Amino acid sequence: MQQTAARRALRAAAVVTSVxxxxxxxxxxxxxxxxxxxxxxxxxxxxASFLGDPEQKTLKLFVEALNKKGGILGRPVELxxxxxGGDANKARTFATRLIxxxxxxxxxxxxxxxxxxxxxxxFEDAKIPFISLAGAIEIVEPVRAFVFKTPHTDKTACQKIFxxxxxxxxxxxxxxSGTDGFGKSMRAQCMKVIGDYGITALVDESYGPTDxxxxxxxxxxxxxxxxQAVLNPGFGQGPAIVTRNxxxxxxxxxxxxxxxxxxxSFIELAGPAAEGVRLPAPALLIADKLADTDPQKPVVMDYKxxxxxxTGQPVSxxxxxxxxxxxxxxxxIERAKSVEPQKIRDAIEGTKGHVGATGLYTMTPxxxxxxxxxxxxxxxxxxxxxxxxxxx
Amino acid sequence: xxxKILSSRIAxxxxxxxxxxxVPVLAPSSFYLRVAALVWIFGLAALGLTILTGYAGQVSLGxxxxxxxxxxxxxxxxxxxxxxxxxxxxxxxxxxGLVAYAVGKPILRLKGYYLAIATLxxxxxxxxxxxxxxxxxxxxxxxxxPRVVLFGWRIAGVVPWYWISGGALLxxxxxxxxxxxxxxxxxLRALHDSEVAAxxxxxxxxxxxxxxxxxxxxxxxxxxxxxxxxxGFITPEAAGFMHSIELVAMVIIGGLGxxxxxxxxxxxxxxxxxxxxxxxxxxxxxxxxxxxVFMIVLPAGIVPSLRRLVLERAA
Numbered sequence: 001m002q003q004t005a006a007r008r009a010l011r012a013a014a015v016v017t018s019v020x021x022x023x024x025x026x027x028x029x030x031x032x033x034x035x036x037x038x039x040x041x042x043x044x045x046x047x048a049s050f051l052g053d054p055e056q057k058t059l060k061l062f063v064e065a066l067n068k069k070g071g072i073l074g075r076p077v078e079l080x081x082x083x084x085g086g087d088a089n090k091a092r093t094f095a096t097r098l099i100x101x102x103x104x105x106x107x108x109x110x111x112x113x114x115x116x117x118x119x120x121x122x123f124e125d126a127k128i129p130f131i132s133l134a135g136a137i138e139i140v141e142p143v144r145a146f147v148f149k150t151p152h153t154d155k156t157a158c159q160k161i162f163x164x165x166x167x168x169x170x171x172x173x174x175x176x177s178g179t180d181g182f183g184k185s186m187r188a189q190c191m192k193v194i195g196d197y198g199i200t201a202l203v204d205e206s207y208g209p210t211d212x213x214x215x216x217x218x219x220x221x222x223x224x225x226x227x228q229a230v231l232n233p234g235f236g237q238g239p240a241i242v243t244r245n246x247x248x249x250x251x252x253x254x255x256x257x258x259x260x261x262x263x264x265s266f267i268e269l270a271g272p273a274a275e276g277v278r279l280p281a282p283a284l285l286i287a288d289k290l291a292d293t294d295p296q297k298p299v300v301m302d303y304k305x306x307x308x309x310x311t312g313q314p315v316s317x318x319x320x321x322x323x324x325x326x327x328x329x330x331x332x333i334e335r336a337k338s339v340e341p342q343k344i345r346d347a348i349e350g351t352k353g354h355v356g357a358t359g360l361y362t363m364t365p366x367x368x369x370x371x372x373x374x375x376x377x378x379x380x381x382x383x384x385x386x387x388x389x390x391x392x
Numbered sequence: 393x394x395x396k397i398l399s400s401r402i403a404x405x406x407x408x409x410x411x412x413x414x415v416p417v418l419a420p421s422s423f424y425l426r427v428a429a430l431v432w433i434f435g436l437a438a439l440g441l442t443i444l445t446g447y448a449g450q451v452s453l454g455x456x457x458x459x460x461x462x463x464x465x466x467x468x469x470x471x472x473x474x475x476x477x478x479x480x481x482x483x484x485x486x487x488x489g490l491v492a493y494a495v496g497k498p499i500l501r502l503k504g505y506y507l508a509i510a511t512l513x514x515x516x517x518x519x520x521x522x523x524x525x526x527x528x529x530x531x532x533x534x535x536x537x538p539r540v541v542l543f544g545w546r547i548a549g550v551v552p553w554y555w556i557s558g559g560a561l562l563x564x565x566x567x568x569x570x571x572x573x574x575x576x577x578x579x580l581r582a583l584h585d586s587e588v589a590a591x592x593x594x595x596x597x598x599x600x601x602x603x604x605x606x607x608x609x610x611x612x613x614x615x616x617x618x619x620x621x622x623x624g625f626i627t628p629e630a631a632g633f634m635h636s637i638e639l640v641a642m643v644i645i646g647g648l649g650x651x652x653x654x655x656x657x658x659x660x661x662x663x664x665x666x667x668x669x670x671x672x673x674x675x676x677x678x679x680x681x682x683x684x685v686f687m688i689v690l691p692a693g694i695v696p697s698l699r700r701l702v703l704e705r706a707a
Contacts (some may be wrong), residue, residue: 082669083675086629087629088623088625088629089430089623089629089630090665092623093423093426093427093430096422096426097666100421100422101421101423101424112533117533117536118534118623125549136533138533181532
């Protein structure tokens with residue numbers, strides 16, 4: 001009795017093991033005519049899935065559409081997709097697998113800064129181009145030969161804001177920043193470039209991420225002589241509270257918020273106090289409000305439409321990073337007329353005036369992001385809605 | 393005869409050594425070596441946990457906390473304090489031992505569920521500190537781990553780390569086998585079966601439990617250091633709750649109280665997700681299902697169940 005049960009158990013174990021091994025050996029559906037393999041490691045599940053999921057959907061959609069049109073250089077494209085669950089160690093294992101086992105010619109992925117930084121050495125050592133979809137400026141500064149990225153950085157947002165201030169003749173400002181990760185990082189980036197615009201910060205205040213009242217800090221700014229405008233780098237509900245306190249104190253100076261609150265929920269939280277607040281935002285957010293002459297308009301509207309019909313979900317800027325990443329790569333392969341990683345890398349670096357969903361990309365050997373301040377659109381809140389302030 | 397071979401210490405070590413030696417021969421690319429190196433590293437952590445859970449019968453849901461401490465020791469030590477990476481590894485192991493002692497002293501007076509929850513809290517605190525102390529740890533984005541330079545030789549790439557992690561696993565297994573064969577090991581086993589009976593025959597229950605906790609903490613710490621050094625980069629995610637659960641699952645799937653089982657359990661949870669990526673969205677579901685199937689058909693864990701089968705056949 002005991003023995004037959006044991007034998008049955010052994011047989012079950014053997015079946016399970018052999019099924020696993022067979023499934024491991026047949027890797028992916030094989031496409032006809034020698035496909036071009038493009039790798040992608042994304043955080044489609046786990047804590048960063050709000051970023052990784054739209055990225056994954058976008059990449060799949062794009063590659064599907066590309067193959068319907070006949071692929072690149074007459075060859076179909078195979079997207080080798082892995083989910084790291086936000087784990088840097090897993091991301092690195094998958095990166096090794098993409099290079100050693102799948103033999104991809106390039107990679108578009110790396111949802112978070114953590115997973116991207118863990119994967120960079122693998123791609124640098126193998127000399128395979130890697131277009132990251134993560135935010136931090138450390139990814140491309142210092143420049144690494146084979147690493148690029150598509151999302152704009154806090155620095156670009158700061159530059160956009162200072163440009164706008166300078167155009168309005170505002171050169172003496174007050175800062176009030178959140179001490180959360182986003183607020184801290186953006187404040188540091190702003191302080192680095194503020195001098196380039198001849199602007200000085202006369203006061204530099206901060207608040208904690210859970211503070212419910214910023215009146216004391218704002219009062220100090222109000223009582224500082226000569227302040228002409230106020231900038232508030234921050235994320236979450238802090239900026240909404242700042243905006244309301246600002247109105248309650250009757251401060252009449254122009255208030256600038258960051259791209260961190262470029263969402264409808266900010267207008268709802270801040271209420272009527274948000275009137276007249278300015279902030280930089282990516283084109284995707286205001287796709288239908290873009291001027292018809294805007295070069296980004298057709299690209300953004302096209303992406304928005306195809307994403308929303310295919311997934312039934314509203315488009316997000318994160319998916320846009322993936323869209324730009326794969327497009328930059330495809331265009332580079334077409335220009336290089338080759339799938340040799342070194343030539344693809346050179347072609348990506350030679351990208352000029354590429355119109356993407358996030359902005360216009362022009363890469364150089366010293367700039368592997370390639371976005372200027374035109375990737376942001378300055379918005380003003382009027383009547384509870386965004387109004388683009390771009391010069392016509 | 394067969395029973396004697398299967399339970400001999402030398403046979404276990406030879407088996408592990410053979411596994412470590414044969415993978416590079418069969419591996420078609422260094423990707424497979426990396427996966428195997430991860431198995432040895434997580435196997436080392438699971439080995440420590442097997443002493444705590446398999447022998448002393450105590451459950452820890454916060455062991456990734458020690459993994460995190462060990463990992464950040466080799467990251468912060470050289471980068472912020474200018475220490476040698478190898479010295480940092482040793483200091484990290486000592487730190488894990490001290491932390492385990494300080495944490496274990498009050499916690500191990502708790503029994504059963506309470507101990508599990510207390511260790512859970514410990515793991516969460518470590519992950520929280522690593523995430524929020526951005527100035528030292530680099531925050532949620534993680535930090536670079538400097539490369540080890542030994543006698544002017546920069547240890548980078550998969551191959552050297554494969555052999556280092558394999559060697560570390562062998563040393564860990566040797567120590568674990570010796571501990572388990574010693575009077576202390578027998579005391580731990582007695583404790584697992586019945587705390588009251590063990591105390592009755594003169595085992596200092598609290599001291600033995602604490603010793604097992606400290607030892608398992610040091611194992612996890614060294615494993616964490618090796619992981620960080622091999623990857624050259626570390627994020628606070630390493631100390632996360634899911635990793636603690638993974639470690640416990642490795643020990644249980646492989647077989648409670650078995651040295652080889654800890655390594656087999658680690659292999660199960662490191663290799664299977666790689667094999668299951670073809671299933672795309674269903675990956676997690678199938679992984680869960682496989683764990684259930686294994687636990688139902690091999691309830692004592694893979695290694696002990698298989699050993700019983702072999703012995704029954706021979707008998």
